Amino acid sequence: MSKRIALVTGGTGGIGSEICRTLAQKGHTVVANYLPALQSEAEAWLERMKGEGLDVHIAAGDVSSFQSCADMVQDVEARIGPIDILVNCAGITRDKTLRKMEESQWRDVININLGSVFNVTRQVVEGMTSRGFGRIVNISSVNGQKGQFGQANYSAAKAGMHGFTMAVAQETAAKGVTVNTVSPGYTATAMTEAMPEDVRNAIVAQIPAGRMGSPEDVAFAVAMLCDEQAGYITGANLPVNGGLFTSF
Numbered sequence: 001m002s003k004r005i006a007l008v009t010g011g012t013g014g015i016g017s018e019i020c021r022t023l024a025q026k027g028h029t030v031v032a033n034y035l036p037a038l039q040s041e042a043e044a045w046l047e048r049m050k051g052e053g054l055d056v057h058i059a060a061g062d063v064s065s066f067q068s069c070a071d072m073v074q075d076v077e078a079r080i081g082p083i084d085i086l087v088n089c090a091g092i093t094r095d096k097t098l099r100k101m102e103e104s105q106w107r108d109v110i111n112i113n114l115g116s117v118f119n120v121t122r123q124v125v126e127g128m129t130s131r132g133f134g135r136i137v138n139i140s141s142v143n144g145q146k147g148q149f150g151q152a153n154y155s156a157a158k159a160g161m162h163g164f165t166m167a168v169a170q171e172t173a174a175k176g177v178t179v180n181t182v183s184p185g186y187t188a189t190a191m192t193e194a195m196p197e198d199v200r201n202a203i204v205a206q207i208p209a210g211r212m213g214s215p216e217d218v219a220f221a222v223a224m225l226c227d228e229q230a231g232y233i234t235g236a237n238l239p240v241n242g243g244l245f246t247s248f
């Protein structure tokens with residue numbers, strides 16, 4: 001297997017950390033993006049990961065800002081090298097029913113969850129296509145596929161991510177670059193921990209697998225799509241949801 005350089009946005013978060021760990025365990029050099037305001041937390045994260053013997057780095061960048069992403073990618077490519085694998089994993093929730101949703105709650109979720117996918121991918125796509133290899137994985141959600149009460153903003157952003165995946169997959173397929181979506185279900189992280197307990201319990205009771213997903217479940221799917229051998233899988237959505245929502 002070739003050693004590649006991977007950038008994971010939201011790489012120090014619940015699912016992002018496990019994606020970084022798994023890609024590093026597969027022998028890649030991994031760069032975890034983090035929000036500049038969270039520098040001390042990111043440095044502590046880096047120490048923990050290095051303590052596991054992993055080849056990891058960190059890169060500050062606000063994924064909702066195009067310029068910040070341009071600066072971040074330029075810095076990563078100068079410090080570490082060209083990015084062959086991009087995992088767009090940064091995301092937030094601002095759950096509210098639509099009749100109570102503030103414009104800022106709509107805008108923040110659209111900009112951070114969906115705008116980020118353009119802002120970061122735009123910086124790396126040229127390099128990947130010109131070198132003839134790339135793997136892009138967008139972390140969407142079961143709630144982008146089925147909609148979720150209280151998540152008009154999040155469901156719209158997550159559904160939009162897969163539209164981006166399908167379009168860019170067609171633009172890059174002839175150049176050795178694949179673009180896919182992974183759609184986790186309810187995964188045990190701080191994001192689902194923040195939900196009202198009764199709402200979370202009611203949703204978990206409907207999951208055919210009988211449990212929430214783990215970050216490892218999601219990271220396995222991401223690593224599979226990033227594999228050299230996955231070159232003919234592009235424009236796909238891979239659900240990792242324990243059967244919560246099934247479709248073609």
Ligand code: CAA
Pocket residue numbers: 093095096097100140141142143148149150151154184185186187191192195196199
């Ligand atoms: N379906 C139908 N009705 C529902 C409902 C549902 N799923 N959930 C709540 N309701 C009802 C309530 O019973 C209540 O009814 P009454 O007014 O008759 O009492 C009413 O809706 C509550 O409406 P409000 O407008 O007052 O709701 P709210 O603005 O307080 O918001 C909420 C409630 C924040 C949306 C809360 O229900 C919630 O947190 N829901 C969970 C949303 C969710 O699944 N988030 C996922 C987070 S994790 C994640 O996003 C990761 C991932 O990818 C999976």
